[in-house]
Amino acid sequence: MKCPVCRATYRSSGVRETASSNSQTLIPNSRNCHRCGVDLSPLIQIHDQAIWYHRQAIQALHAENYSAATTWNDQALSLHHNNADFHALAGQLWALQGKFHQAISAWERARHLNPQHPTATACLRGLDGS
DSSP states (O other), rough: OOTTEEEEOOOOEEEEEEESSEEEEEEEEEETTTTTOOOOOHHHHHHHHHHHHHHHHHHHHHHHOHHHHHHHHHHHHOOTOOOOHHHHHHHHHHHHHEEEEEEEEEEEHHHEEEEEOOHHHHHHHHHHHH
8 A cells, every 4th residue: 555645655564764853763553654654544444444345255255155255345446446366356256257358357457466466377377278
């Protein structure tokens, strides 16, 4: 997740350099950007909600309730569209429903976000026969 103000990658704890002095301060479990200090709590809450939806989707997938799994995963994607795991799961769900064109698109999106994504890579290779 990136800070919307300065685009720094969020880290749950880290070192922050203060502007008034050239010192660095360790901020344990901070919900603030390590670079600019902006409060990231709303974004973290949205991210956590997306993860929760994704976990619900996985549980529904294991129960072979593909419709519910798709709904949960779509909700996760609506909150965090740049998560490769969410797109990879979408691809699996599309494939299980026989919609391979959509599955391939989802896996390609996952690979675009993470070129080494294991699930997306394996699924695309499986379709290629290699």
